[in-house]
Amino acid sequence: MNKFRRLCALFLAVAVTFGGASVAAAPAEAAAAATRVVNxxxxxxxxxxxxxxxxxxxxxxxxxxxxxxxxxxVEIYFDPAGAAKAYKVKTVAGNTKGQFSTKVRTSRSGLWWAKVAPTSKQKSVVSYKKSVxxxxxxxxxxxxxxCPSWAPIKGNESSGIYHVPGGAFYNRxxxxxxxxxxxxxxxxxxxxSKR
Structure with a gap:
């Protein structure tokens, strides 16, 4: 019986010690707030x-x-159509109202989206993907x-005639x-042109 009492006392001491530690622990930090990208x-x-x-x-x-x-x-991402992988194009900062705007350019069709970088107070989020x-x-x-090099054929609107490089009237x-x-x-x- 003494062994049983000692075992119970030991069990109770362990429970109180661990219970006290959990009660005295610092409260968990507040969870990061959700974010979203609209418009x-x-x-x-x-x-x-x-x-x-x-x-x-x-x-x-x-x-x-x-x-x-x-x-x-805000990180801007692009996923080119085809076998290429998506990649980050740039990072931009929004204004005090959360609005962001940036100019980009590409030579390929694909998907564009925005991703909010996470912080200790805000969660990360990705916008809808837009196909361009x-x-x-x-x-x-x-x-x-x-004419520019990519469009070398000259058109004359009044006559409705076009001239190709090397043609008789092209240089004129x-x-x-x-x-x-x-x-x-x-x-x-x-x-x-006939010539």
């Missing part, structure tokens, strides 16, 4: 290597409501009297429009 926008299509704007607003959970997340750090299709330009109105023609290909000129209603 994330991107154009549906752009021309190759054209710059475009990505923007959105970051909010944080405050009780049962969502409030502005002042000056969040990259189109190849087929024509351009020239700034001067020459001041283009009103430049085309990337002869098929692009023909689709626009132009016909080939």
């Amino acid at each position: 994330f926008t991107a154009p549906t299509s752009v021309y190759k290597s054209q710059s475009f704007t990505l923007k959105g607003t970051v909010q944080r959970k405050a009780g049962s409501k969502w409030a502005s997340y002042a000056k969040p750090k 299709r990259v189109k190849q330009r087929t024509s351009v109105v020239p700034a001067g009297t020459t 023609t001041n283009p009103e429009i430049c085309f990337a290909t002869t098929s692009a000129a023909q689709k626009a209603g132009y016909r080939a």
Whole structure:
């Protein structure tokens, strides 16, 4: 019986010691607040290597409501269509209302999204992914009297004729429009010069 009492006393001492330690422990830190990205926008299509704007607003959970997340750090990611892997393009800072905006450019179609960098007080979150299709330009109105290298075919609007490099009237023609290909000129209603 004495052994039993001693064992019970020992068990009780252990329970009190561990129980006291748990009661005296410091309270756990508050959990990081939830965040979200709203109104994330991107154009549906752009021309190759054209710059475009990505923007959105970051909010944080405050009780049962969502409030502005002042000056969040936002990482911009791009996932090119095809076999390439997604990668971080840049990091931008939002304003005091949580709004962020940045210009990017690409030569490939793919998905763009924003990710809020985590902090000790705020959780990380990823926005909806936006698909941006990259189109190849087929024509351009020239700034001067020459066409760019990617659109060397000169179009004359008044006559509806296009001139190719090496043609008899090519060097004398001041283009009103430049085309990337002869098929692009023909689709626009132009016909080939006879010389």
